[in-house]
Amino acid sequence: MSSDVNIAQFRFLQRLLLLHGHWCYRRISMMICYFFYKNITFGLTLFWFETHSSFSAQPAYNDWYLSTYNVFFTSLPVIALGVFDQDVSARLCLKNPNLYAEGIENILYSWPRILGWMFNGLCSSMIIFFLTTSSLKHHAFRSDGRVVDFSVLAATMYSCVVWTVNCQMALSINYFTWIQHFVIWGSIALWYIFLLIYGTLPPTFSKSAYLVLVEVCAPSPLYWIIIIFVVFSTLLPYFAFRAIQLRFWPMPHDVVQLDRNRGLKVKQIRDANPLPYIRDLALVLFLIQAL
Structure with a gap:
């Protein structure tokens, strides 16, 4: 079926692509990388424990x-993160169309970035396991002197x-x-609420978690x-790493954020202007509707 199309509606493509396209690309990329990170961090602590x-x-x-x-x-x-995060405001995003090129060039979802987050998870798991085990070794942890x-x-x-x-999420979010404050700090609080309630259940159900928070961890x-x-x-x-990257190899959205934080007039970045892509897409949509 054919229908009449108001050509003036193509003006909405600018906001749709430059603003929501950039935001959604960054949110999805960050979500996937963070999923790798948090599961590798947790999963490898199991592996280090098994080797230990x-x-x-x-x-x-x-x-x-x-x-x-x-x-x-x-x-x-x-x-x-996937619903609310914004690296730059809507006004600055529309004012700097080069930010849309991050998606075209696949800057935020490249293999080096994915592997970097995986390596971050590997390092985090090692630090957590070995620092925790070495810190708890040979220390009396109960009031009666038991280790x-x-x-x-x-x-x-x-x-x-x-x-x-x-806390890694708190550092990564913009x-x-x-x-954001409620879900990040609330998730940590929920862990202690769970451990408190679960630890009060009979030992046949709670097993190793029986009163571990009330009697052992919290008072210590x-x-x-x-x-x-x-x-x-x-x-x-x-x-x-982020401090060094911001200082020597900032990405396009980092430049906009730094200029905004310094109170400077945000400059237009013209290295990779995505406006031709928008015009081509508008022409294709117009031809499809015309046919």
Whole structure:
């Protein structure tokens, strides 16, 4: 069936492509890379534990820890990233059409970027596991002088993972609203609420998590010191990489962000102007409708 088309409607292509096209491309790219990161960070701690225990088939975490990681403690920040994140404002995005070229040139979803996030997950898992195990070794963790057992190691290492991947999201996100704050810090709080409730269940159900937060982890200053130290050490390489990248090899959206933060007039970047692509697309759509 044919229909009349108002040619003036093609003016909406500019906002659709330059603004929403750039935002959606960046959100999807960041979501996929972050999925690789958070699952590699969590999964490889299991591998390091197995190598540390001579592949004895002893699981590193409680079964419910494994089941709830991707469902409750790390899912909402990713959803918020994919829906709300904006690296630059709508006005600056339309003023700098070169930002759309990041999608054309596949800058944000290239193999080097994906492998970089995977390598970040590998480094994070190693730092979390080895710092946690070495920090807990030979330390009295209970009031009666008993040293750390398997349940304390699992809860502490899992806490470090949850803190790290959510703080990594806080470092990676560009557009903070109350929703982002709620889902990121709420996911961390939800882990402790879960551990508190789950730990009060009978030992036949909670198993190694029985009262591990109330009686052991929460009252111990060492537990909180380890979390702060491990999270800071894990995020430091990414923070250093981003600082060096912004200083020497900024991407187009980094340039716009830096100029905006400095209060300077944002300059037009003309290295790769995507407007010809928009005109070609408009012509193709017009010919399709005409036929």
